[in-house]
Amino acid sequence: MPDDFTVTPWEVKGKVDYDKLIEQFGTQKLTDDIKQEIARQAGELHVMLRRNVFFSHRDLDLILKEQAEGKGFYAYTGRGPSQAMHIGHLIPFLFTKWLQDKFDLDVYIEITDDEKFLRNQEVDLDQTREWSKENIADIIAVGFSPDKTFIFQDTEYVRNMYPLAVKVAKKITFSEAKATFGLDASSNIGIIFYPALQIVPTMFEKRRCLIPAGIDQDPYWRLQRDMAESLGYFKAAQIHSKFLPPLTGPEGKMSSSVPESAIYLDDDPKTVERKIMKYAFSGGQATVELQRKYGGNPDVDVSFQWLYYYFEEDDQRIMRIEEDYRSGNMLSGELKQILVEKLNDFLEKHRAMREKAMKEINIYKYDGSLASQMWKKVHE
Ligand code: TYM
Numbered sequence: 558m559p560d561d562f563t564v565t566p567w568e569v570k571g572k573v574d575y576d577k578l579i580e581q582f583g584t585q586k587l588t589d590d591i592k593q594e595i596a597r598q599a600g601e602l603h604v605m606l607r608r609n610v611f612f613s614h615r616d617l618d619l620i621l622k623e624q625a626e627g628k629g630f631y632a633y634t635g636r637g638p639s640q641a642m643h644i645g646h647l648i649p650f651l652f653t654k655w656l657q658d659k660f661d662l663d664v665y666i667e668i669t670d671d672e673k674f675l676r677n678q679e680v681d682l683d684q685t686r687e688w689s690k691e692n693i694a695d696i697i698a699v700g701f702s703p704d705k706t707f708i709f710q711d712t713e714y715v716r717n718m719y720p721l722a723v724k725v726a727k728k729i730t731f732s733e734a735k736a737t738f739g740l741d742a743s744s745n746i747g748i749i750f751y752p753a754l755q756i757v758p759t760m761f762e763k764r765r766c767l768i769p770a771g772i773d774q775d776p777y778w779r780l781q782r783d784m785a786e787s788l789g790y791f792k793a794a795q796i797h798s799k800f801l802p803p804l805t806g807p808e809g810k811m812s813s814s815v816p817e818s819a820i821y822l823d824d825d826p827k828t829v830e831r832k833i834m835k836y837a838f839s840g841g842q843a844t845v846e847l848q849r850k851y852g853g854n855p856d857v858d859v860s861f862q863w864l865y866y867y868f869e870e871d872d873q874r875i876m877r878i879e880e881d882y883r884s885g886n887m888l889s890g891e892l893k894q895i896l897v898e899k900l901n902d903f904l905e906k907h908r909a910m911r912e913k914a915m916k917e918i919n920i921y922k923y924d925g926s927l928a929s930q931m932w933k934k935v936h937e
Pocket of ligand 1: 633635637649668672769771772799810
Protein backbone atom coordinates (compact mmCIF):
# COMPACT_ATOMS: atom_id res chain seq x y z
CA MET A 558 0.00 0.00 0.00
CA PRO A 559 1.44 3.45 -0.84
CA ASP A 560 2.27 5.66 2.14
CA ASP A 561 -0.25 8.36 2.88
CA PHE A 562 2.47 10.83 3.82
CA THR A 563 5.42 12.50 2.07
CA VAL A 564 8.59 13.96 3.59
CA THR A 565 11.09 15.82 1.38
CA PRO A 566 13.29 18.88 2.09
CA TRP A 567 10.57 21.05 0.51
CA GLU A 568 7.35 19.40 1.47
CA VAL A 569 5.81 17.50 4.36
CA LYS A 570 2.32 16.16 3.67
CA GLY A 571 -0.09 13.87 5.49
CA LYS A 572 0.12 12.25 8.93
CA VAL A 573 3.78 11.29 9.23
CA ASP A 574 4.42 7.80 10.54
CA TYR A 575 7.82 8.36 12.15
CA ASP A 576 8.60 4.66 12.68
CA LYS A 577 7.97 4.02 9.02
CA LEU A 578 10.13 7.00 8.12
CA ILE A 579 13.05 5.48 10.06
CA GLU A 580 12.70 2.38 7.87
CA GLN A 581 12.26 4.34 4.64
CA PHE A 582 15.24 6.61 5.26
CA GLY A 583 17.39 3.86 6.78
CA THR A 584 18.10 5.78 10.00
CA GLN A 585 18.25 4.44 13.57
CA LYS A 586 15.72 4.88 16.33
CA LEU A 587 16.99 6.95 19.26
CA THR A 588 17.08 4.26 21.95
CA ASP A 589 16.91 4.59 25.72
CA ASP A 590 20.53 3.37 25.89
CA ILE A 591 21.73 6.27 23.77
CA LYS A 592 19.63 8.71 25.76
CA GLN A 593 21.13 7.36 28.97
CA GLU A 594 24.61 7.90 27.59
CA ILE A 595 23.72 11.48 26.60
CA ALA A 596 22.37 12.05 30.11
CA ARG A 597 25.55 10.58 31.58
CA GLN A 598 27.80 12.86 29.52
CA ALA A 599 25.63 15.97 29.59
CA GLY A 600 24.38 15.64 33.16
CA GLU A 601 20.72 15.82 32.08
CA LEU A 602 18.36 15.21 29.16
CA HIS A 603 16.91 18.05 27.15
CA VAL A 604 13.11 18.21 27.15
CA MET A 605 13.06 17.38 23.42
CA LEU A 606 14.95 14.16 24.13
CA ARG A 607 12.73 13.25 27.08
CA ARG A 608 9.64 13.75 24.91
CA ASN A 609 11.03 12.01 21.78
CA VAL A 610 10.83 15.15 19.63
CA PHE A 611 14.31 14.07 18.55
CA PHE A 612 13.56 10.48 17.70
CA SER A 613 16.03 9.21 15.13
CA HIS A 614 19.76 9.38 14.39
CA ARG A 615 22.76 8.14 12.46
CA ASP A 616 26.05 7.47 14.27
CA LEU A 617 25.08 9.34 17.42
CA ASP A 618 26.51 6.37 19.34
CA LEU A 619 29.81 6.97 17.54
CA ILE A 620 29.71 10.67 18.42
CA LEU A 621 29.26 9.81 22.09
CA LYS A 622 32.02 7.22 21.96
CA GLU A 623 34.43 9.63 20.28
CA GLN A 624 33.48 12.32 22.78
CA ALA A 625 34.22 9.93 25.67
CA GLU A 626 37.61 9.17 24.08
CA GLY A 627 38.44 12.87 23.98
CA LYS A 628 38.24 13.25 20.19
CA GLY A 629 35.28 15.62 20.37
CA PHE A 630 32.84 16.65 17.67
CA TYR A 631 31.20 19.77 16.30
CA ALA A 632 27.63 20.74 15.40
CA TYR A 633 26.24 22.06 12.14
CA THR A 634 22.72 23.19 11.30
CA GLY A 635 21.08 25.75 9.03
CA ARG A 636 18.18 27.77 7.77
CA GLY A 637 16.72 28.65 4.36
CA PRO A 638 15.75 32.28 5.08
CA SER A 639 12.15 33.40 4.72
CA GLN A 640 10.23 36.49 5.72
CA ALA A 641 9.49 35.34 9.25
CA MET A 642 10.58 32.37 11.28
CA HIS A 643 7.95 30.36 13.10
CA ILE A 644 8.13 28.44 16.37
CA GLY A 645 8.77 25.13 14.51
CA HIS A 646 11.97 26.49 12.99
CA LEU A 647 13.40 27.06 16.46
CA ILE A 648 13.40 23.36 17.36
CA PRO A 649 16.85 22.48 15.92
CA PHE A 650 18.35 25.76 17.13
CA LEU A 651 17.14 25.45 20.73
CA PHE A 652 18.46 21.91 20.83
CA THR A 653 21.81 22.82 19.21
CA LYS A 654 22.30 25.62 21.75
CA TRP A 655 21.75 23.08 24.54
CA LEU A 656 24.35 20.78 22.96
CA GLN A 657 26.76 23.69 22.70
CA ASP A 658 26.33 24.48 26.40
CA LYS A 659 26.66 20.88 27.53
CA PHE A 660 29.55 19.79 25.28
CA ASP A 661 31.26 23.15 24.71
CA LEU A 662 30.85 22.75 20.95
CA ASP A 663 31.86 24.76 17.93
CA VAL A 664 28.60 25.42 16.08
CA TYR A 665 28.27 26.30 12.38
CA ILE A 666 25.01 27.71 11.06
CA GLU A 667 24.48 27.97 7.31
CA ILE A 668 22.06 30.58 5.97
CA THR A 669 21.09 29.56 2.47
CA ASP A 670 20.14 32.82 0.79
CA ASP A 671 21.16 31.12 -2.49
CA GLU A 672 18.86 28.09 -2.02
CA LYS A 673 15.84 30.25 -1.26
CA PHE A 674 16.54 32.47 -4.27
CA LEU A 675 17.05 29.52 -6.63
CA ARG A 676 13.97 27.62 -5.44
CA ASN A 677 11.45 30.42 -5.87
CA GLN A 678 10.98 32.19 -9.19
CA GLU A 679 9.19 35.12 -7.59
CA VAL A 680 11.88 35.86 -4.96
CA ASP A 681 14.89 38.08 -5.71
CA LEU A 682 18.33 37.86 -4.15
CA ASP A 683 18.12 41.16 -2.27
CA GLN A 684 15.02 39.82 -0.59
CA THR A 685 16.65 36.59 0.60
CA ARG A 686 19.63 38.61 1.87
CA GLU A 687 17.35 40.90 3.84
CA TRP A 688 15.48 37.90 5.28
CA SER A 689 18.85 36.37 6.19
CA LYS A 690 19.61 39.35 8.43
CA GLU A 691 16.24 39.12 10.15
CA ASN A 692 16.45 35.33 10.57
CA ILE A 693 20.03 35.51 11.89
CA ALA A 694 18.81 37.82 14.67
CA ASP A 695 16.18 35.24 15.65
CA ILE A 696 18.83 32.51 15.67
CA ILE A 697 21.30 34.52 17.77
CA ALA A 698 18.43 35.26 20.20
CA VAL A 699 18.41 31.56 21.10
CA GLY A 700 21.63 32.29 23.01
CA PHE A 701 24.57 30.78 21.10
CA SER A 702 28.09 31.50 22.31
CA PRO A 703 29.51 34.47 20.34
CA ASP A 704 33.00 32.99 20.24
CA LYS A 705 32.13 29.41 19.42
CA THR A 706 29.47 30.02 16.77
CA PHE A 707 29.92 30.92 13.11
CA ILE A 708 26.84 32.01 11.17
CA PHE A 709 27.55 32.27 7.47
CA GLN A 710 25.50 33.27 4.48
CA ASP A 711 26.20 31.25 1.35
CA THR A 712 26.49 34.15 -1.13
CA GLU A 713 29.14 35.72 1.14
CA TYR A 714 31.13 32.72 2.37
CA VAL A 715 31.05 30.78 -0.90
CA ARG A 716 34.58 31.81 -1.89
CA ASN A 717 35.97 29.94 1.14
CA MET A 718 33.79 26.89 0.43
CA TYR A 719 34.15 26.73 -3.34
CA PRO A 720 37.22 24.45 -3.72
CA LEU A 721 35.61 21.79 -1.51
CA ALA A 722 32.19 22.40 -3.09
CA VAL A 723 33.49 21.47 -6.55
CA LYS A 724 35.10 18.32 -5.12
CA VAL A 725 31.78 17.37 -3.52
CA ALA A 726 29.83 18.29 -6.68
CA LYS A 727 32.04 16.03 -8.79
CA LYS A 728 30.94 13.07 -6.65
CA ILE A 729 27.22 13.60 -7.33
CA THR A 730 25.76 12.68 -10.69
CA PHE A 731 22.75 14.46 -12.10
CA SER A 732 20.75 11.26 -11.95
CA GLU A 733 21.53 10.90 -8.21
CA ALA A 734 20.56 14.52 -7.59
CA LYS A 735 17.38 14.04 -9.63
CA ALA A 736 16.39 10.96 -7.69
CA THR A 737 17.30 12.44 -4.30
CA PHE A 738 15.73 15.87 -4.69
CA GLY A 739 13.02 15.33 -7.30
CA LEU A 740 14.74 17.59 -9.85
CA ASP A 741 13.96 17.39 -13.57
CA ALA A 742 15.06 18.83 -16.89
CA SER A 743 13.28 22.11 -16.11
CA SER A 744 15.24 22.64 -12.85
CA ASN A 745 17.68 25.55 -13.03
CA ILE A 746 21.35 24.60 -12.88
CA GLY A 747 21.87 26.58 -9.66
CA ILE A 748 19.59 24.33 -7.66
CA ILE A 749 21.26 21.27 -9.17
CA PHE A 750 24.63 22.45 -7.77
CA TYR A 751 23.22 23.70 -4.46
CA PRO A 752 23.38 20.36 -2.55
CA ALA A 753 27.19 20.58 -2.69
CA LEU A 754 26.99 23.77 -0.63
CA GLN A 755 24.79 22.19 2.02
CA ILE A 756 27.26 19.28 2.28
CA VAL A 757 30.52 21.28 2.57
CA PRO A 758 29.98 22.42 6.19
CA THR A 759 29.90 18.74 7.27
CA MET A 760 33.62 18.89 6.39
CA PHE A 761 34.58 22.13 8.16
CA GLU A 762 36.67 20.31 10.76
CA LYS A 763 38.70 17.11 10.74
CA ARG A 764 36.47 15.49 13.31
CA ARG A 765 32.92 14.18 13.22
CA CYS A 766 30.07 16.58 12.70
CA LEU A 767 26.67 16.15 14.34
CA ILE A 768 23.70 17.68 12.53
CA PRO A 769 20.60 18.44 14.58
CA ALA A 770 17.76 19.13 12.12
CA GLY A 771 14.29 18.12 11.10
CA ILE A 772 14.26 14.76 9.34
CA ASP A 773 13.20 16.49 6.10
CA GLN A 774 16.86 17.47 5.53
CA ASP A 775 18.03 13.86 5.58
CA PRO A 776 18.45 13.36 1.78
CA TYR A 777 21.50 15.68 1.84
CA TRP A 778 23.16 13.62 4.55
CA ARG A 779 22.65 10.36 2.67
CA LEU A 780 24.66 11.80 -0.23
CA GLN A 781 27.26 13.13 2.21
CA ARG A 782 27.75 9.74 3.82
CA ASP A 783 28.32 8.10 0.45
CA MET A 784 31.26 10.35 -0.41
CA ALA A 785 32.79 11.87 2.76
CA GLU A 786 35.43 9.24 3.40
CA SER A 787 36.64 9.26 -0.20
CA LEU A 788 37.39 12.96 0.27
CA GLY A 789 39.26 12.34 3.53
CA TYR A 790 36.46 13.44 5.88
CA PHE A 791 34.10 11.76 8.35
CA LYS A 792 30.63 10.58 7.58
CA ALA A 793 28.35 13.12 9.26
CA ALA A 794 26.19 12.01 12.18
CA GLN A 795 22.64 13.23 12.56
CA ILE A 796 19.98 13.62 15.19
CA HIS A 797 16.56 14.09 13.58
CA SER A 798 13.51 15.84 14.95
CA LYS A 799 9.84 15.40 14.24
CA PHE A 800 7.85 18.32 12.87
CA LEU A 801 5.91 20.69 15.03
CA PRO A 802 2.40 20.21 13.65
CA PRO A 803 0.60 23.15 12.07
CA LEU A 804 -2.00 24.97 14.12
CA THR A 805 -4.74 23.70 11.87
CA GLY A 806 -4.33 19.95 12.43
CA PRO A 807 -2.00 17.08 13.22
CA GLU A 808 -0.94 16.49 9.59
CA GLY A 809 2.04 17.97 7.70
CA LYS A 810 4.36 20.54 9.28
CA MET A 811 4.02 24.12 10.33
CA SER A 812 4.91 26.10 7.24
CA SER A 813 5.86 29.75 6.71
CA SER A 814 3.81 29.89 3.54
CA VAL A 815 0.50 29.08 5.27
CA PRO A 816 0.00 31.95 7.74
CA GLU A 817 -2.93 30.44 9.65
CA SER A 818 -0.87 27.30 10.25
CA ALA A 819 1.92 29.07 12.10
CA ILE A 820 2.82 31.26 15.05
CA TYR A 821 5.60 33.56 13.92
CA LEU A 822 8.29 34.74 16.28
CA ASP A 823 7.11 38.32 15.81
CA ASP A 824 3.40 37.66 16.44
CA ASP A 825 2.16 39.98 19.20
CA PRO A 826 0.23 38.64 22.22
CA LYS A 827 -3.19 39.51 20.78
CA THR A 828 -2.40 37.80 17.46
CA VAL A 829 -1.18 34.71 19.30
CA GLU A 830 -4.38 34.56 21.33
CA ARG A 831 -6.61 35.12 18.29
CA LYS A 832 -4.84 32.49 16.18
CA ILE A 833 -4.87 29.84 18.91
CA MET A 834 -8.49 30.44 19.84
CA LYS A 835 -9.63 30.51 16.22
CA TYR A 836 -7.45 27.92 14.47
CA ALA A 837 -5.85 25.53 16.96
CA PHE A 838 -7.11 22.09 16.03
CA SER A 839 -8.82 20.57 19.03
CA GLY A 840 -9.01 16.97 20.16
CA GLY A 841 -11.89 17.92 22.43
CA GLN A 842 -15.59 17.06 22.18
CA ALA A 843 -18.19 19.23 20.49
CA THR A 844 -19.87 20.43 23.70
CA VAL A 845 -18.84 21.02 27.31
CA GLU A 846 -21.17 18.23 28.44
CA LEU A 847 -19.63 15.71 26.04
CA GLN A 848 -16.11 16.82 26.97
CA ARG A 849 -16.89 16.33 30.69
CA LYS A 850 -18.34 12.91 29.92
CA TYR A 851 -15.87 11.47 27.38
CA GLY A 852 -12.79 13.68 27.70
CA GLY A 853 -10.51 14.93 24.89
CA ASN A 854 -7.77 13.32 22.82
CA PRO A 855 -4.36 14.95 23.49
CA ASP A 856 -2.69 12.84 20.78
CA VAL A 857 -4.30 14.91 18.02
CA ASP A 858 -4.88 18.14 19.93
CA VAL A 859 -2.44 20.71 18.56
CA SER A 860 -2.43 22.87 21.72
CA PHE A 861 -1.46 19.85 23.78
CA GLN A 862 1.14 18.76 21.22
CA TRP A 863 2.82 22.17 21.23
CA LEU A 864 2.93 22.20 25.03
CA TYR A 865 4.35 18.69 24.90
CA TYR A 866 7.03 19.45 22.27
CA TYR A 867 8.64 22.18 24.37
CA PHE A 868 6.46 24.96 25.71
CA GLU A 869 5.68 23.12 28.98
CA GLU A 870 9.03 21.79 30.13
CA ASP A 871 7.86 20.55 33.52
CA ASP A 872 7.25 16.78 33.22
CA GLN A 873 4.88 16.63 36.21
CA ARG A 874 2.79 19.48 34.92
CA ILE A 875 2.49 18.12 31.37
CA MET A 876 1.39 14.75 32.76
CA ARG A 877 -1.28 16.45 34.86
CA ILE A 878 -2.53 18.44 31.87
CA GLU A 879 -2.70 15.24 29.81
CA GLU A 880 -4.67 13.39 32.49
CA ASP A 881 -7.05 16.28 33.09
CA TYR A 882 -7.70 16.70 29.39
CA ARG A 883 -8.19 13.00 28.72
CA SER A 884 -10.55 12.60 31.66
CA GLY A 885 -12.71 15.60 30.79
CA ASN A 886 -11.63 17.65 33.81
CA MET A 887 -10.08 20.18 31.46
CA LEU A 888 -11.93 21.83 28.59
CA SER A 889 -10.42 22.71 25.20
CA GLY A 890 -10.71 26.42 25.95
CA GLU A 891 -8.77 25.96 29.19
CA LEU A 892 -6.05 24.02 27.42
CA LYS A 893 -5.78 26.69 24.74
CA GLN A 894 -5.50 29.36 27.42
CA ILE A 895 -2.54 27.54 29.01
CA LEU A 896 -0.83 27.44 25.61
CA VAL A 897 -1.53 31.14 24.93
CA GLU A 898 0.13 32.10 28.21
CA LYS A 899 3.14 29.83 27.72
CA LEU A 900 3.63 31.00 24.14
CA ASN A 901 3.33 34.67 24.94
CA ASP A 902 5.77 34.28 27.79
CA PHE A 903 8.25 32.55 25.51
CA LEU A 904 7.82 35.08 22.70
CA GLU A 905 8.20 38.06 25.02
CA LYS A 906 11.57 36.75 26.20
CA HIS A 907 12.54 35.94 22.61
CA ARG A 908 11.73 39.49 21.47
CA ALA A 909 13.91 40.99 24.19
CA MET A 910 16.84 38.74 23.22
CA ARG A 911 16.26 39.50 19.56
CA GLU A 912 16.53 43.23 20.06
CA LYS A 913 19.96 42.72 21.60
CA ALA A 914 20.86 40.20 18.89
CA MET A 915 20.21 42.71 16.07
CA LYS A 916 23.30 44.60 17.30
CA GLU A 917 25.44 41.45 17.51
CA ILE A 918 25.06 40.07 13.99
CA ASN A 919 28.59 41.05 12.96
CA ILE A 920 30.11 39.19 15.91
CA TYR A 921 28.55 35.89 14.81
CA LYS A 922 29.20 36.46 11.11
CA TYR A 923 32.66 38.02 11.12
CA ASP A 924 34.32 39.12 14.34
CA GLY A 925 33.79 36.44 17.02
CA SER A 926 36.68 34.10 17.67
CA LEU A 927 35.38 31.14 15.59
CA ALA A 928 34.00 33.44 12.86
CA SER A 929 37.26 35.30 12.37
CA GLN A 930 39.22 32.03 12.20
CA MET A 931 36.79 30.70 9.60
CA TRP A 932 37.21 33.68 7.30
CA LYS A 933 40.95 32.88 7.17
CA LYS A 934 40.30 29.26 6.11
CA VAL A 935 39.72 28.06 2.57
CA HIS A 936 38.13 24.61 2.65
CA GLU A 937 39.79 22.09 0.37
P1 TYM B 1 14.51 25.35 6.58
O1 TYM B 1 14.73 26.81 6.65
O2 TYM B 1 13.39 24.83 5.74
O3 TYM B 1 14.32 24.80 8.04
C1 TYM B 1 15.23 25.10 9.08
C2 TYM B 1 15.24 23.99 10.09
O4 TYM B 1 13.97 23.89 10.72
C3 TYM B 1 13.44 22.57 10.58
N1 TYM B 1 11.97 22.71 10.50
C4 TYM B 1 11.13 22.25 11.43
N2 TYM B 1 11.39 21.56 12.55
C5 TYM B 1 10.33 21.18 13.29
N3 TYM B 1 9.05 21.49 12.97
C6 TYM B 1 8.74 22.18 11.84
N4 TYM B 1 7.49 22.47 11.55
C7 TYM B 1 9.83 22.59 11.02
N5 TYM B 1 9.93 23.28 9.84
C8 TYM B 1 11.25 23.34 9.56
C9 TYM B 1 14.11 22.00 9.35
O5 TYM B 1 14.16 20.60 9.37
C10 TYM B 1 15.51 22.60 9.47
O6 TYM B 1 16.31 21.85 10.35
N6 TYM B 1 18.02 23.63 3.35
C11 TYM B 1 17.77 24.01 4.74
C12 TYM B 1 18.84 24.97 5.27
C13 TYM B 1 20.09 24.25 5.73
C14 TYM B 1 20.17 23.30 6.78
C15 TYM B 1 21.54 22.91 6.85
C16 TYM B 1 19.21 22.78 7.66
C17 TYM B 1 21.36 24.40 5.22
N7 TYM B 1 22.23 23.62 5.90
C18 TYM B 1 21.97 22.00 7.83
C19 TYM B 1 19.64 21.85 8.62
C20 TYM B 1 21.01 21.46 8.70
C21 TYM B 1 16.40 24.68 4.87
O7 TYM B 1 15.88 25.26 3.94
O8 TYM B 1 15.88 24.62 6.15
